[in-house]
Amino acid sequence: MTKSTKHKKEFRKEKNKIKLKLTFKAEKSGKRKKGQLLPKGLNVTDTSFKSKKIVLPDHLRPSEDSGVPLNHRKQTFKELLAHMGHFNATVQQDGIKGMKELLVKFPAVLDVSLSSLLGKVSELMSVRDAPVRKCSLKLLEHIIQSTSAENIAPFFPLLNARLICCMNHIALDIQKDSHLLLDILLNHVPGLVSTVTMQILPNFLEQISSRDVSKGDRRVLTINPTQRLTSLKWRQEVLTRVNQLLILLLEKNQTEYQWNTVDIVFDQGKSCPLYMKRNFDVRLNIQKPGHLSVNDSNSPSLHIQGFASQILPLLIETWVEAMASEQLNKDQSCSLIGIESIALFTCISNVMFTLLSIIKQSENHLELLNWFQLEYGESLIRNFIRPFPFSARLESSRSKKQAIDPQCRDQNLILCFLWAQLETKSAAKCAELVFQYLSGLLQAPDVQFGTAAIELDKLKEIFFDKKIKPAKRKLQISSIIDAMRKKLPKGR
Numbered sequence: 238m239t240k241s242t243k244h245k246k247e248f249r250k251e252k253n254k255i256k257l258k259l260t261f262k263a264e265k266s267g268k269r270k271k272g273q274l275l276p277k278g279l280n281v282t283d284t285s286f287k288s289k290k291i292v293l294p295d296h297l298r299p300s301e302d303s304g305v306p307l308n309h310r311k312q313t314f315k316e317l318l319a320h321m322g323h324f325n326a327t328v329q330q331d332g333i334k335g336m337k338e339l340l341v342k343f344p345a346v347l348d349v350s351l352s353s354l355l356g357k358v359s360e361l362m363s364v365r366d367a368p369v370r371k372c373s374l375k376l377l378e379h380i381i382q383s384t385s386a387e388n389i390a391p392f393f394p395l396l397n398a399r400l401i402c403c404m405n406h407i408a409l410d411i412q413k414d415s416h417l418l419l420d421i422l423l424n425h426v427p428g429l430v431s432t433v434t435m436q437i438l439p440n441f442l443e444q445i446s447s448r449d450v451s452k453g454d455r456r457v458l459t460i461n462p463t464q465r466l467t468s469l470k471w472r473q474e475v476l477t478r479v480n481q482l483l484i485l486l487l488e489k490n491q492t493e494y495q496w497n498t499v500d501i502v503f504d505q506g507k508s509c510p511l512y513m514k515r516n517f518d519v520r521l522n523i524q525k526p527g528h529l530s531v532n533d534s535n536s537p538s539l540h541i542q543g544f545a546s547q548i549l550p551l552l553i554e555t556w557v558e559a560m561a562s563e564q565l566n567k568d569q570s571c572s573l574i575g576i577e578s579i580a581l582f583t584c585i586s587n588v589m590f591t592l593l594s595i596i597k598q599s600e601n602h603l604e605l606l607n608w609f610q611l612e613y614g615e616s617l618i619r620n621f622i623r624p625f626p627f628s629a630r631l632e633s634s635r636s637k638k639q640a641i642d643p644q645c646r647d648q649n650l651i652l653c654f655l656w657a658q659l660e661t662k663s664a665a666k667c668a669e670l671v672f673q674y675l676s677g678l679l680q681a682p683d684v685q686f687g688t689a690a691i692e693l694d695k696l697k698e699i700f701f702d703k704k705i706k707p708a709k710r711k712l713q714i715s716s717i718i719d720a721m722r723k724k725l726p727k728g729r
Contacts, residue, residue, distance in 0.1 A: 299313070306339055306342070306343040306346050307339070308335045308338045308339045308342070309338065310335060312335055312339075314336075314339060314346055314350060317332050317335045317336045317339060318332070318336070318353065318354070318357055319332075320332025320335070321333055321336065321357050321358075321361065322357060322360075326364075326366040326368065326369055329361070329364075329366070329369050330366075330368055330369055330372050333361070333369070333372040333373055333376050334372060336354075336376060337375065337376050337379055340379065340380070340383065341379075344383060347380065347383055347384060348384070348388070351380075351384065351388060351392070352392065354380065355377075355380065355392045355395065355396070356392075356395065358373050358376055358377050358380070359395055359396060359399040360399075361373035362374075362377075362399050362400075362403055362411075362414070362415075362418060363399070363402060363403050363406060363411055365408065365411075367410060367414075370411070370414050371414075374414070374417055374418060374421065377418070377421060378421045378425070381421065381422075381425045381426060382425060386425075386426045386428060386429060389426055389429065390429060393426070393429045396418075396422065397433050397436065397437075399418075400415060400418055400419060400422070400437070401436070401437065401440055403415035403418060404437075404440040404441070404443070404444065405440060405443060409461065409464050409465075412444055413466075413474075416474060416475075416478055419437070419478055420478075423481055423482075423485070427485055430482070430485060431485045431486065431488075431489045434482050434483075434485055434486045434489075435486075435540050435544070437482060438479065438482055438483075438544055439544070439547075441475050441478060441479050442456060442547055442548060442551070444471075444475050445458060445459065445471070445472050445475050445551065445555075446458050446459055446551055447459050455550070456547050456550065456551060457554075458472075458551060458554050458555065458558070468558075469555070469558070469559055469577065469581055470577070472555050472581070473580055473581050473584050476552075476555075476581075476584035476585065476588055477584050479548070479588055480584065480587045480588045480591055483588065483591040483592060483595065484591055486541075486595060487591055487594055487595050487598070490595065490598050491598070541592070541595055541596065541599070542596075542605060542608070545592050545596070545609070546612070548588070548592075549589075549592075549612075549613050550613075552585050552588060552589065553613070553616050553617070553620055555581070555585065556581070556582070556585055556620055556621070557620060559577075559578050559581050559582075560574075560578070560620070560624075562578075563575065563578055571626045571627060571628040571644075572624040572625070572626070572627050572628070573627075573628055573629070573630040574627055574628075574629065574630060575629075575630055576629060576630075576631065579627075579629045579645065579648075582627065582645070582648055583647075583648055586647075586648045586651040586652065587651070589651070589655060590651045590654065590655070593609075593654070593655065593658060596609065606658060609658065610658065610659045610660060610661060614659045614660075614661045614663075614664065615661065615663060617655060617659065618656075618659065618661065618663045618664055618667065619663075621652055621655065622652060622655075622656050622664070622667045622670075622671070623667065625649065625652050625667070625670065625671070625674070626644075626645070626649045626652075626674050627645050627648065627649060628643060628644055628645055629642070629643045629644075629645060631643055646678065649674065649678075650678075653671050653674070653675060656671050
C-alpha cells in the first residue's frame with residue numbers, strides 16, 4: 238500500500254468519526270432524520286439566557302410600625318396558631334409561649350380571636366407530650382383570667398367536653414393533668430362549673446373504681462401498678478376534687494333556696510320564709526288500679542342519691558384499706574394514725590359531711606336520711622365511730638413540713654355530726670363516747686370557734702340528739718355552755 242492510499246484511508250476514518258458524533262446528537266434530539274448531516278451555522282454556542290425575580294417572604298413581613306400585633310420574634314397571630322398545631326412538640330411549645338407573649342402585649346387580640354384560640358388550646362389538653370400540656374394549661378389560665386365569664390360561657394361546653402375526655406383518657410398522666418384543668422375552671426369560672434357538676438362527678442368514679450358484673454354491677458376499687466402515685470395518694474387527689482365540686486353544688490342549692498323564698502314579717506317582729514317557686518318535671522305513672530306515683534325525673538335529690546350510692550361504699554372501702562396498715566391502739570384515749578392516713582381521712586370526712594349537708598337541704602331529706610342510715614349506718618359505725626376519736630401520729634421529719642392538727646378536731650367533729658344522723662342501736666351504744674369527746678373538746682383552753690368545719694347549729698343538733706340520755710346530758714351541758722360563751726367571737 239502506497240503512502241497516498243494510506244493517508245486517504247486515515248482521512249476517511251477521521252471524517253466518519255465526526256459524522257457519527259453529529260448524527261448521534263441530532264438523532265437523539267429528534268431534530269433531523271437518520272443519516273442527515275448537521276446544517277452549517279448551528280454548531281455555534283447559544284449565549285442567550287432568561288431570568289426570573291426571586292421573592293423573599295421575610296422581606297414582606299409586617300413591622301411594628303404597621304400596627305399588626307407581633308411578638309418579639311416578629312410572628313403574627315396566624316403564624317403562632319399554625320405553630321400550635323404543628324406535629325413537632327418543640328414547635329408547638331414555642332408557638333404556645335409566643336402566643337402568650339402576644340396576648341400579654343396586645344390584650345385586644347383576645348376579644349377578636351377567642352373562638353379560634355380556645356378551640357386550638359382545648360385540642361392541646363390531651364396530647365401525649367407533657368411539656369406541651371403544661372404550657373397549654375398556663376395559656377388557658379391566662380386567657381380565662383384576661384376575659385370575663387360571660388365571654389367564656391359560649392365556649393364552656395367545649396372546655397367541659399375536653400375535660401371529660403381527659404378524665405377518661407387511657408394515659409394516666411393525662412388523667413392527672415385533667416385535675417389541673419378542673420382546678421383552673423374552679424378558681425376562675427366556678428359559676429359555669431356549677432351548671433355541669435353532675436356531669437363531671439361520675440367521671441371521678443371511673444378514675445378510682447370499675448364496675449364488677451359478678452357483684453351485681455357494683456363498683457370496686459381499682460389498682461394500677463404502672464401509676465407513679467400510690468393508690469391511696471391518687472384516691473386522695475380524686476376525692477379532694479370531688480369535695481370541691483360537692484361544695485360548689487351545695488352553694489348553688491343555697492343560692493337557689495334564697496331566690497325561691499321570701500320572708501314575711503309579722504306584727505310581733507318575727508319572720509317566716511315562704512317558698513315561692515319549685516322547678517320540677519312531673520310524670521304520672523299509673524301501673525295498678527288505685528296506685529298513683531309521681532316520678533320527678535330531673536330532681537336533683539335523685540341525682541345526688543345515685544351518686545352517693547356509688548361513692549359511699551368506695552369511701553368506706555378506701556378507709557378500710559388505709560387502716561389495714563395502721564396499728565390502732567384503743568388502750569389510749571384515741572386512735573393514732575399516720576400523716577398519710579390523716580390526709581386521706583380529711584378528704585373522706587369532708588366528702589361525707591358535704592354529702593350529708595346536700596341531703597339535708599333536699600326536699601325529701603327525711604326519706605334520704607332514712608335510706609342513708611339503712612344502707613351505710615352499720616358500716617360507718619363499725620369503721621369510723623368505734624375507733625373514734627382519731628389523732629395524728631406525727632413524725633419528726635414530716636411534722637415540720639406539713640401543718641397538721643395533731644388532734645384532728647375538724648375531722649372528729651364531722652364524725653360526731655355523722656353519728657348524730659344515725660338512728661340505730663349500735664349508734665346509741667356510742668353516745669357516751671361521742672358526748673365525752675365533745676365535752677372535753679369544748680372545755681379545752683385552746684379551742685376557738687368560727688373556723689371549724691362544724692358550725693354551732695350542727696353542734697346543737699349533736700348535743701340534743703335523742704340517743705344521749707337526759708341525765709348524763711344535764712350533768713355537763715351547763716359547763717359546756719359556759720365554756721362556749723367565753724370562746725364565741727363577738728356578735729355571735
